Structure formats: C-alpha cells, structure tokens
Amino acid sequence: MTKTNILIVEDEEDIRELVKYNLHRENFGVLEAGSGEEGLTMVERMTPDLVLLDLMLPGKDGLEICRILKRDERTQDIPVVMMTARGEESDIVTGLELGAEDYIVKPFSPKVLAARVKAVLRRHASAPELAPEDVLRIHDMVIHPGRHEVLVKERPVDLTATEFRILHFLARRPGWVFTRYQIVDAVHGEDYPVTERSVDVQIVGLRRKLKRAGSNIETVRGIGYRFRDK
The missing domain is CATH 1.10.10.10 (Winged helix-like DNA-binding domain superfamily/Winged helix DNA-binding domain)
Known part of the structure; x- marks a missing residue:
C-alpha cells in the first residue's frame, strides 16, 4: 500500500526532525525542505499529499508560499497546515484566507499534530466534488x-x-x-x-x-x- 507523503517545510532542523520522527511513527512518508523556495521545488517534483508549512521562513515566508500554492491550478488542491509560533488571530486568519486548511501553534504535542494531519487528510478525501454540469x-x-x-x-x-x-x-x-x-x-x-x-x-x-x-x-x-x- 502506498504511503501518504507529508512535506515538512521548516527551517529549524530540530523541529523538522521532531515532526519527521512523529510522522514516521504514524506510518506517513515524509519529505523535507528547509526553506520556502526548496518547498516549492519539492511540491513540483514530488506532489505530496499534504504540506506542513512553517510561517517564519527565510526568504519567502510561509504565507507567501501558501499564496503561491493556492493560486496554481496544479497545487491548489494540496492541503496546507500552517505551523506557527505566533498565536495572534491575524496570522491565522490571513493563512486561512489564503486557502490553508488548518493551523497549529508551536509548541505543540506530537499527538495533536498527528491528529490534525489525519483530520485534514480525512476531510480532503471525503470532500464532495462539485458537479461539472451544476452551472x-x-x-x-x-x-x-x-x-x-x-x-x-x-x-x-x-x-x-x-x-x-x-x-x-x-x-x-x-x-x-x-x-x-x-x-x-x-x-x-x-x-x-x-x-x-x-x-x-x-x-x-x-x-x-x-x-x-x-x-x-x-x-x-x-x-x-x-x-x-x-
């Protein structure tokens, strides 16, 4: 059975390794990127099933990466879960407005992270398709x-x-x-x-x-x- 692949876009290696370890324990396949630009390249090459996206990234930040992904027909349907150390409502609202499916505020429990990822994937898989003829x-x-x-x-x-x-x-x-x-x-x-x-x-x-x-x-x-x- 093919594993569900999660792309982690996070510039802090310790956090990236922790998230990767816990996703592996849940039997997910894991891809990694240390910057927004590298994350965009990985999405284009590998087409992950979900993107875990840190907002505080060097270069293009997470909100800009989310904006790029959601405006591109090839990637707009890939679910994005934001990871942020900033708990302000404005950051969360901005990310959701851009099309992110969920968010989680650091520091977070590995169990909570896995549960959020599974919930987003479950919603994505069960989302009803809009009928093409329903104009x-x-x-x-x-x-x-x-x-x-x-x-x-x-x-x-x-x-x-x-x-x-x-x-x-x-x-x-x-x-x-x-x-x-x-x-x-x-x-x-x-x-x-x-x-x-x-x-x-x-x-x-x-x-x-x-x-x-x-x-x-x-x-x-x-x-x-x-x-x-x-």
Missing part, C-alpha cells in the same frame, strides 16, 4: 464548478479555492441565511477549527474581488450571511 447563473454572474470559474458580466474573477466554495455554497440557495459555522461546515467539514472572524475575512475578500456584484452577498446581523434572492 449557476444568477445576478449577471456565472459560477462553473467544473472549471472552478466565476464570471461577472462575462469577465473572470480570480478566487481562492475556499472563496470559490463559499460563493458556490451561498449562491446555490439564494435567500437562505447561513451562520458562519454552517458555512465552515459546508466548505471544510464539521471538525474544521476556525474563528468567526476568519469567515468574515473570507466574505470581505469575496466582496472586494466581485466588486459591485459583491453586494449580492448580504450580511444578516446577529446570524450570518445570505446570497441575495432574485
């Missing part, structure tokens, strides 16, 4: 899941994978109101660890990218969000 046309907007494409008045809009899923989820049920946690559950799975603030940031990003069409995503105070009905 939505609403409010001068066309949402094409098969192409991962959004057009507003026939002009393409560049969205991250998470932004696309949130938009598609809301637009499929115009007029329905969803809480932030309902949105998280629909996009990432019920055990996805996230703050309410991170959902708000995703919505702000969506509205900004959609420009005038972003007004179709309405805030329902005290509850959550809905896509404006026809």
Whole structure:
C-alpha cells in the first residue's frame, strides 16, 4: 500500500526532525525542505499529499508560499497546515484566507499534530466534488464548478479555492441565511477549527474581488450571511 507523503517545510532542523520522527511513527512518508523556495521545488517534483508549512521562513515566508500554492491550478488542491509560533488571530486568519486548511501553534504535542494531519487528510478525501454540469447563473454572474470559474458580466474573477466554495455554497440557495459555522461546515467539514472572524475575512475578500456584484452577498446581523434572492 502506498504511503501518504507529508512535506515538512521548516527551517529549524530540530523541529523538522521532531515532526519527521512523529510522522514516521504514524506510518506517513515524509519529505523535507528547509526553506520556502526548496518547498516549492519539492511540491513540483514530488506532489505530496499534504504540506506542513512553517510561517517564519527565510526568504519567502510561509504565507507567501501558501499564496503561491493556492493560486496554481496544479497545487491548489494540496492541503496546507500552517505551523506557527505566533498565536495572534491575524496570522491565522490571513493563512486561512489564503486557502490553508488548518493551523497549529508551536509548541505543540506530537499527538495533536498527528491528529490534525489525519483530520485534514480525512476531510480532503471525503470532500464532495462539485458537479461539472451544476452551472449557476444568477445576478449577471456565472459560477462553473467544473472549471472552478466565476464570471461577472462575462469577465473572470480570480478566487481562492475556499472563496470559490463559499460563493458556490451561498449562491446555490439564494435567500437562505447561513451562520458562519454552517458555512465552515459546508466548505471544510464539521471538525474544521476556525474563528468567526476568519469567515468574515473570507466574505470581505469575496466582496472586494466581485466588486459591485459583491453586494449580492448580504450580511444578516446577529446570524450570518445570505446570497441575495432574485
């Protein structure tokens, strides 16, 4: 049986060795990179099943590496788990906005790390595929899941994978109101660890990218969000 390969992108060798040791104990295959640039090369060469990405890296930092991975069609579906010594909410929110699937704050328990990795892989394997024929046309907007494409008045809009899923989820049920946690559950799975603030940031990003069409995503105070009905 082929092992699941995890790429560790971490510049501190001691931490990298500790993470590698504990992942090996869980029967994962492990790849290593000591910098962001080396990590990008490894992803291109080896196509890992998941990337454990430190945020404090020399050269291109972890957020920039995450941004590059999630904007590339060839790598955007590889799950990214951020490792950071910074526990501030702003760092976590930024990483999630860029498309990271999860985060873990140093110092962390090896058992907790293994559990988070397994949970992300499990969600990734069980995530429902969007039907290619399920094209939505609403409010001068066309949402094409098969192409991962959004057009507003026939002009393409560049969205991250998470932004696309949130938009598609809301637009499929115009007029329905969803809480932030309902949105998280629909996009990432019920055990996805996230703050309410991170959902708000995703919505702000969506509205900004959609420009005038972003007004179709309405805030329902005290509850959550809905896509404006026809």
